[in-house]
Amino acid sequence: MKNKWLEEITEELKKLPGIGEKSAFKITLHILSRPQEEVEEFARKLVDIKRNLKFCSICGGLTVEDPCEICSDPYRDRSILMVVEKPQDIFVFEKTGVFKGKYHVLGGLISPSAGITPDKLRIKELKERVVKEGVKELIISTSPTVEGETTALYIKKLFENTPVKISRLASGIPFGADLEFTDERTLSRALLNRITLE
Template sequence: MHYPEPISKLMDSFMKLPGIGPKTAGRLAFFVLSMEEEHVLDFAKALVNAKRNLSYCSVCGHITDQDPCSICQDDKRDQSIVCVVQDPKDVIAMEKMREYGGLYHVLHGSISPMDGIGPEDINIPDLLKRLKNDQIKEVILATNPNIEGEATAMYISRLLKPSGIRMTRIAHGLPVGGDLEYADEVTLSKALEGRRDL
């Protein structure tokens, strides 16, 4: 089916987003056409505003509208602990929990030889520079529990071992409310590995 050029371009723009195929792009484009012009303009302004006014914190790599970010500027946070995560979304997830009071370091990816991503392609060199600070006593590796995340955590822990900084890894395993019978072997294995005394 041939669409008028403005709709076609709008659909092409939507398809650049992850997980959006031609059908969803078409639905979104026609939904935008049905919106009031004021709402469409607000939507467009929000996109432009986010792109222009957000950057990455020069200290931790988290997404921010000020540099350094509000987390790095907060002197009430424990300056001796750094939690290493893969993406800014992981910082947001950790902050929702309201249990962690230390600092963060965002890698912006994970080591993946299959995709040609090595340690120098993610934010590891900046982490090493940052850890020269005598104040940091513990690094929590909170990369994803997949092959790439495990490889990244292992690489960082081997790199930092000589420094004497305490290295910890977040526990992986069964979610609260989960059933053993539905868990896969890897999840059960990680849950067993991470067991603790009661």
């Protein structure tokens, strides 16, 4: 039996990462079995958060309050900045609980073929923060792809002849892998064993 509205929800759920046809259908049935208030509350939360989400004016991460929780946390080490490609990468690292410094989102990776030059990224802001916040180390955590390496090298060059230490996540993350799909243990290990770029 084809059911249009049942299919509509299933189709939406299938857009989520890692959710196939079968799981989507199962989740649809589960949602429909829940009490009315619970489903409304869930839908409202999603819409509310999405509506109120903005970019943190300091790190560029996603947040409801600006500055974000991490930037305004006095107990986080402001002398170490983790440089990431996109806002979601912050959530991935936060989940490991290993990193106690602060973050800086670049908003992309250098890719001349795609027309993404350094001036299109938040690199100027990074330079300003390093000076203003007295940053001593930058951990460049861009993905191990050609663009990720190019960006890491560019930033390393930028801080040449300055006392700022530049490090890169240790290997263990397969080349071409997306941080989002790297498991927490691998990520924690890569962070602890980070390599100083000479």
